[in-house]
Amino acid sequence: MNDAASNSGRPLRDNAANERDWRAVPSDDGKVNILVVDDQPDKLLVYETILADLGENIVAAKSGEEALKQMLRSEFAVILLDVNMPLMDGFETASLIRGRKQTALTPIIFVTAFGDEMRSAHGYSLGAVDYILTPVVPDVLRTKVKVFVQLFRMTAQIKRQAEDRIRLTREQAARAAAEDSIHRSSLLAEVSHTLSSSLDSDCRGRGLTQLAVPYLADCCVLTIIDDSGQVVDSELAWTSAKDESSETQSALISQLLDDEPKEAMTRALQSDKVERIRLSRALCTLRVTKAGETTKSSVELDFSIEHAAVFPLLARGRMLGALLLGFTAARPFDTSQEALVSEFAGRVAIGLDNALLYSRIREADRRKDEFLAMLGHELRNPLAPIRNAVEIMRLTKSAGPVHDEAREVISREARHLSRLVDDLLDVSRITRGKIKLGLVALDLNVLMTRAVDSMRPLIASRQQVLEVSPAREPISIHGDPVRLTQIVVNLVDNAAKFTPDGGRIWLAAIRSGDECELTVADNGIGIACESLSDIFTLFTQGERSLDRRQGGLGVGLALVKNLVELHGGSVRAFSAGVGNGSEFVIRLPLLKAVPVADESTQSTEQRSDVCHRILVVDDHAGSASTLATLLRMLGHEVEIAHNGHDALDQAGRFRPGIAILDIGLPDMNGYELAARLLQLPETKHSTLVALTGYGQDEDRRRSAEAGFHHHVIKPVERETLLAILKSVPA
Secondary structure, X not given: OOHHHHOOOOXXXXXXXXXXXXXXXXXXXXXXXXXXXXXXXXXXXXXXXXXXXXXXXXXXXXXXXXXXXXXXXXXXXXXXXXXXXXXXXXXXXXXXXXXXXXXXXXXXXXXXXXXXXXXXXXHHHOOOOEEEEOOOOHHHHHHHHHHHHHHHHHHHHHHHHHHHHHHHHHHHHHHHHHHHHHHHHHHHHHHHHHHHHOOOHHHOOOOHHHXXXXXXXXXXXXXXXXXXXXXXXXXXXXXXXXXOOOOEEEEEEEEEOOHHHHHHHHHHHHHOOOEEEEEEEEEEEEEEEEOOOOOOEEEEEEEEEEEEEEEEEEEOOXXXXXXXXXXXXXXXXXXXXXXXXXXXXXXXXXXXXXXXXXXXXXXXXXXXXXXXXXXXXXXXXXXXXXXXXXXXXXXXXOOOHHHHHXXXXXXXXXHHHHHHXXXXXXXXXXXXXXXXXXXXXXXXXXXXXXXXXXXXXXHHHOOOEEEEEOOOOOOEEEEXXXXXXXXXXXXXXXXXHOOOOOOEEEEEEEEEOOEEEEEEEEOOOOOOHHHHHHOOOOOOOOOOOOOOXXXXXXXXXXXXXXXXXXXXXXXXXXXXXXXXXXXXXXXXXXXXXXOOOOHHHOOOOOOOOOOOEEEEEOOOXXXXXXXXXXXXXXXXXXXXXXXXXXXXXXXXXXOOXXXXXXXXXXXXXXXHHHHHHOOOOOOOOOEEEEEEOOOOHHHXXXXXXXXXXXXXXXXXXXXXXXXXXXXXXX
16 A cells, blocks of 8 residues: 555645635536546546536546545535545545545545445445445436535535625624724714813813713713812703703703712712612602702603713822713613723813813912012012102212212112012013013114113122123114113123123124124123023023122023013023123114104103192002102102092192002002092092002003003102103193
């Protein structure tokens, strides 16, 4: 027996390279395959002739080995297998066919000339479906083979239909999964949009329950709590089965009163875990207390809530509230839905936390504004009498060089402190976008020269040299003269602060194309290279010495940068390192072909010889008395009042032409006092001046609305005060 014969009783080894897609389907031409195996060619010809009428593909094999090879290449509806063949007989061939998974169920009809029962039993034991004795009867053979051909076709059709159903089911499942995924994504996106559309803490969470119903549940309750665990807001939403459109209804509530849901929500808030409950009694009505009401109310449902789930709302380890979902008996709540609701609750918690953070930031910002306003007021109040006293000293006879030097020190340091306060408050206003520029056409050369005039006393006190180099031709720019002066003063002050006594400072302006450059340089201590990138950052300062000679708040350069950028310009800092001085270069756009008015030629009516009746109202005794003394020394008639009621009494008797009022009075504020003075016949035409430590834009707006003609910040400059007095007719 050859190698093939030696494989008897063992299954034919699967060869992946020769495998085909074993499906019970006919060939491409619609015919099925019939395998005829016989070692005698004449018998093969007879069988082919008999079966030709079936119209199928007849495949002939002359040995068992060849038959096995054909089985590897094709699928057959039935096999006609001769029992008596050399090398590998029919029984061994059948055994190998049955031992292979893909061919184990292929029908085998044995054909033999011997019909003893023992051989037949052996054939059937090998899986034969029939046993035909030779010589064969053509009709019988055709009929039997036809039965298996039809069975093969029916099996193929059933398999195709089953595969089609499976494919359709998979497509439907994939489509449903895709639609559900899209719906879930849309839901979560809508949640994020709803939460981000408003950060107002008063309406946070509104409308979220209507997103949860009916997709996530049949009813939903969202409860928000504060830091103490008290409920601050709740919303209820449910579906309405009576309405054909099944629209979602909602109501704002302050409390859910039904025991089981309420207790489940309490447990979820305390345990930080999801609570599932099956109600002992179905709820068709929810007992609640509606928002703004104290009496109990009922919400009638068109369905019965059988079970519920409560999800805690956690963000950054903080409990913000809970989300309760109610379900009917027909609506299960499985793991996939729980995952979606967890994501929903997580986004709600993040949104609520953002709203809470925003409200806290806004509250902190409001308190900061109030603090800065009060800080400015409290710092400016003591500065006012100091500055007034300095001006009084200037108007009195000098008591000697020591007296004069002391007066100048007080004046210089008071100006410095006043500028620090102004810078601090200005930075706060700029960062909040509340600075408005009064833009006019001006000459940078003139502005630069006037700005440094106010700095010369400081420069002289340190024996420093300030060299000013204006451009050879006028430099016309569009800017706010007050703010541009503030820029120059801050840069020169910064240079003086970080330059040793006896050092040099340079201030220069040049034209550069469509821009102009303003440069402030010094030979001072310089700037470390690693600090250049942060030099304009708020509250950033260089290395400090213990003597605090280079002190400050770290706001001056930040203010310079912000003001320059508000003018459409830029500023850069340069330094070769510590000990090598520094240079600041400002670039501003030029204003072409615009004539700049010479402020020195503007006609201002001089009224220095006019005597005014002035009423000074200030609860700060030092400010009031020193200002009154200064005004009297300037030739005016002055009376003082320390509160609003006294001011009204004196106004009727004194009939002042000018009233200088503080805003922060003890009995009535300055705005109210101004309005009442304008109602008195004796003062309805008086000029009202607000002289106050409150200098924010809101304060100026309120002054104008109250009827003030001028709003002046303490401590007032003598020149500013004189300008106001000169502008008032006798």
